[in-house]
Amino acid sequence: MKPWIDRALLGLHTIGAATLFALVGVIAYDVAGRLLFNRPFAGTAELTSAGLVLLTFLQAPHAMREGKLLRVTFFLDRMPPLMRRALDVLAWGIGCAIFLVFVAAGWEPAIEGWKSAEFFGNDAFRLPASPLRFGTLVLWLIGAAVCIGFVVEALRGRAATPASPTH
Template structure:
């Protein structure tokens, strides 16, 4: 019961979004832990045994991509981006809400079309058999993951982002929390 209360406190979104957020943050946290361990072992191996872990830089790059794109849908639907609200009090709540809806549409459309292009590049990479430099992993799979997370970001922004903007009476207080 304690875990359920903690989950509800940390993830105030409705059911589906709550579990998507929890899953994506668990992925990001796990990858971060693995990156910390990889870095510790790599540095210890380099200084104590004069031998670093082969492909550690490449694994770090892949881990950062996984971590960043796992957080992207969560940051986007919570409105946790940097927001400048200098004109909100001057423009009024109705215009700010209209601009927020316009922002939701622009962001979700941009992520959708960006994901289409990234997925096309991933397919091309897999067709050509492109591999990463040191470990020889298929480069297209990470690009497919980035495209998938971009589509998820677009969907979350369009659905839940618009819901938050339309639900709240004071838009500027709901953005950036």
């Protein structure tokens, strides 16, 4: 893939790491408030649930691009290169399809959430749902685009991931 794409995916990955750091801070603040002052932070559950979703899909495209997903190559190492490429095309095609199913399934709830001003939480802490819903839609589209890039690379006879045995 192009270097600017790799830098953009690394940027998303970095934002995901910052999100994790912020979640650790929120949880630590909640625990300290609960233990020391008997006053927990009201939004911990909402922020951590939303943050974990964002964290997952912020970091997934970069992990895919770098070949850091779990792979068991015992079977693949014994296959001819053409068969490995065919399986790469199939696997990344399925990955793309899954991301696109996520987009299709999430589109309507995102629109409805926008129209109804949906929020997560209760009166003590309210978190608007629309940014999370639309953000995940964008991240799922990015994930699908990364998968399509790997399908194209495999069809051209290139390794689908840096760690791929087809190098």
